[in-house]
Amino acid sequence: MDTLCLHFINSEFRDFRGRWVKDDLQQPEWLQQFLAKWELHIESLPDATVIASLVSLRTLLSHMIGSIANGQFGDNDIALLNTILSRIPMQRSLKKEAGIYRLELIPLKKDWDWVHAEIVASFVHLLTEHDPERLKLCANPHCRWAFYDDSKSRTRRYCTADKCANLWKARRFRARHKSDA
DSSP states (O other), rough: OOOOOHHHHHHHEETTTOOOOEEGOOOOHHHHHHHHHHHHSSOOOHHHHHHHHHHHHHHHHHHHHHHHTTTTOOOOHHHHHHHHHHTTTTEEEEETTTTTTEEEEEOOOHHHHHHHHHHHHHHHHHHHHOOOGGEESSSSSSOOOOEEEOOOSOOSSSSOOIIIHHHHHHHHHHHHHHHHH
């Protein structure tokens, strides 16, 4: 499942073997592509304060996904999300397309606060419209990639079968055979 919030959280890319970390939020080209992909068109470039707030938001959302597995996240986390959402005044508008009516929320300003709010709204949508217990962080401690577990058994532990899952499967296999020898 490719969603705005998961794409954003995974902007901190870690080598699955723990050798390095790459922060895409620090890369202007990546940030421009991210904004274009999710149709978040704004005029101003991010300054150091905006980048720091994006990194903080990414850390919060990642923490909250990790907290889902341990119960639920706290009221303080929810309050932080609500604060971000409340920064953007919205106007409601009724639209009719192909004979179907829908309510549209239109932001009164499109700035970095709006980008933050759209990311949080995407995360809230996952929590409210899907099973929040399927939101997980990769069990590979070097990776910690966020993903939505759409497996039938709900037991997926790793972000990808070809990298993290194979790596840890091979490590467990070697450890078992090393102790047998």
